[in-house]
Amino acid sequence: MALWGCAVLLAGCLYFFENDTGTRIVLACALLFPFLPPLRRFLFIRDQRFPASRPLLPAPSRRLTDEEEPGDVRLWLPGDPLNRIHWKLSAKRDELLVRPSGTPARQDESGPTLSSPAVRLVFPRRFRLILIAAGLFCICCLLLFLLPDARHGFQALCNRLFAASEKTNAYAYDRFPVPAGQAIVPAVLLLAGILLLLLFMLLYSGSRLFALVLAAGCVFLQVYFGLPLPGWCQVVCFTLFALWMARPLSRRGAIWLLLSVLAVSLAVILFLPGVHAGTEEASERVRDALSRAAGRWTASVTEAPEGERETRHVHTLSLAEGDRSAAAEKEYRLVTVDERQISMPRWFDWVKTVFLFLAVAVLPFLPFLPFIWLNAQRRKAAEARNAIRTGDPGTGVQSAFQHVIAWLEAMDAGGGNAPYRDWTEPLSRGISADYAARFRPCAEIFEQAAYSPHPVGEAERSTVIALLDETERILRARADRKQRFRLKYVEFLWI
C-alpha cells in the first residue's frame, strides 16, 4: 500500500503539480523511496519535533547580517549544493535562494535529517489550495455521473460487472437499460481518476477515518456487484489497511497485526463457501434495495416492464438430486426461490456470519491469553509482596516465610516433609551453614506467628524479610539457566 501510494503520489505530483509559471517546486521523494533519485523538485518538510517549519536539509550556517544584501544571493539552480541555500531569505521570499560560491557555510547546526522519524509530509499553503481544488474536482466528477451520458456509461460498466458476476455466481442480475453500444471507457477513466484522487487525499491527510471509509466502500462495491476479490487479494488488502490503521507500529502492534491477519485469513478460508453464498445473497438484496430507492428518487431510472425481462439460462446446483451440472431455464425470481429451497436455510448463513465475526474478534486475542494470565499473576504476586511489608506483622511474617520456602523448594534446596525448624541440616548441606543458622530463628518466628496466641512484632517481620531477601539473592546467584527460569516461574506464578 505504501509503495502503491508512493507511485500514486509521484504520478499525482507530476500531473497536478507541474507549474509552468516559473515557480520552482521541487519534488522530494527521498523520504519514501529507498534510493535517492535525482533531485529535480522538492517540497519543504516540516519536522514535528520543532514548533516552526524548518527545512529538511542541513540548516543555514549563519544568520543574515545587515551586511549581506539580498542582492548577494541568487535563485537556486539544479546542481547547487544544498548547504548553500540561504534559508532565512528563502523563507522570506518563499523561493529558494543560495549564497554565492566562497561564502563559508557553518555545518555545526543540526536539524532534521532524512532519517528523522518524526517528519511528516506536509505541503506549503499553495499546495493545500491545489489539493482542495482536487477534492472539489473529485466531487464534480461524481456529480458528472448524474448526467445521462456519464450515467449510461457507468450503467454499462455495471452491466459488464453483473455479467461477470453471473458467470461465477448462480444469481442473475437486473441490467440497467442502456443504449446499445454504450462506451464505458470514459466512465472507467473518470472512475480511475476519482480513485486516484481519493488515494492521494488519503496519503495527504493520513486520516484513519478516511481509510476506513475507503475500505468500507471497497467492501460495499464487492457486495453490490457480487464480485468478491480472491482470498489472497482480500488478505493483502486487509493487511495493507491494517498497516495503515495501526501506524505507528511497535513490536507488539506488529504481532497483533499479523495474528489478526492470520485469524481473518483462517476464518475466511473456513467459511469461504458461506461467505460467497452470503455475499451473493447480500449482493442481491442490496442491489434490489438500491434499485427501489433509485426508482423512488429518480423517476428516470426505471426497471424494465415485467414482460420484457429476459429469460436467462442459469446453472443451478441441484443438491437434492446430486446433479451439479443441471441447467434449467427459469425466470430469475423462481431460480432464487429454488435455490433457497435446496440450499441451507437462511438463518444458517446468518449463524455463519455471526460466527465469523466472533472468530475475527476473538481469535487475535487467543495467543495473548497466556500473557494476559501471566500479567494478572504478576500483578497478584506484586500485591502479595507488598502485603508482606504492610499490614499485620503476623500475616506478613507467615507470608514472607512461605515465600522463602517456595524459593527453596523451587531450587530443590528444601528439607522435604519435615517441620521447617528441622531444615537446618539439609540447608547446611545444600546452601551453607551460615544460611542454616539464620534460617532456624526465622523458622521459630514463623511458628510463633502461625501457632502461637501471642502476636509477633515488627522486629520479627524485619528479620524474616531480611532472610527472604538473602534467600532470593543467594538462589539467583547460584541458579543456572534452567533454574533461573524456574525461579521466575515461582516468583510470578506461585507467589
Added chain:
Amino acid sequence: MRPKLENVCREIEKVIAGKRPVIEKILLALLADGHVLLDDVPGVGKTSLAAALGRAVGLVSRRVQFTPDVLPSDLTGFSVYDRESGSFRYRPGVLNGTHLLLGDEINRAPSKTQSALLEAMEERQVTVDGTTYPLEQPFFVIATENSVGTAGTQPLPYAQMDRFLLRLTVGYPDYEAQMALLRDRQNRNPIGEVECALSRQDLLAAQQEVRAVTSRDAILDYITRLSMASRSHAAVAVGISPRGALFLDRAAKARAWMEGRDYVVGSDVRDVFMDVCAHRVLLKEPAAVAAVTDVLEDLLKNVETPDHRGLKSFLKK
C-alpha cells in the same frame, strides 16, 4: 528445658546414668498426666528409676510386685467388718495415698487385677462396695513388663495397653555408664542421695500450665490426619484410636512446655509420635517391633506437616 525439670533429671541421673532421653520422656508423661509402660528386660534399672523419680519430685511412691496371686483388693482396698462399731470399715489399698506407683511385671498379674489397676489409672478413683474413693493428685503409674519369659504371664491386651501414654524401653547402659554404675554401688546406694527438686505443688502447677498450652487447628488437623492415615495404612490392622490422638495432643503439649513454649508446633507432635503410638498400632501380620516403627516412620514421611499444608493453602490463594 525448664530449670526445675533440669534439676530433676540431674537428681535422677545420680541413680541411673546415661538414660537422659528416657528420663525426659517419663517426665513428659508425668507432666501430661499420663502413665508409662516400661517394657524391657530385667535388671536395667526400671525400679530404681521409678524410685529416684519419686524422691526427686517429692511424690509418695509405692511399689507393687505383681504376682499371679495379687488380688484387686490389694490395689483398691477392701471393706472389713468392724465388730466394735458394727459397720464395715474401708481399708485402703496400695493405690490410695500413692502419687507414684511402680507396678512391676504387670503382665504377671491376673486379668482382674490388671483391670482394677487400669480402671484406677483411667478414672483416678477406686470404687469399693459402691463407695468411690478418689485417688491423690497427681497419680502416676509406671508399669513394667518383662518381655523375657512368658511362663505364668498374662500379657496386657491391646485395649489396656492403649491406656498408657507412653511405652518406653530403658535399654542396657553403655560402657561408661555401666562402669560408673559399678563404681557408685561399691559401698553405697545412691538412691538415698536423691533430693527433691520439684515439689508436688510445683508439679501440679506445671500440669496445669501444660493443659493450658495452645494447640491450633493446624496441629489438631495434623494429629487427626496422622491417626486417620494409620487406620488406612496397608499394613495396619488396627490404627491409632481417638484416645491415642488425644494422648498424642497431650504429649505434644507437654513437649512444647518442656521446650519453653506455650504453643504446640509440628515438630513437637513428630517428636512424641513414635513413643505415643508404637503400642497402639496392630499390624495385620505378626511382625517384629521394628515393623511397627517402619510403619510409623512411613506415616511421618508421607503425611504433610502443618507447615507444608499451610504453604499449599498459601500458594493457592
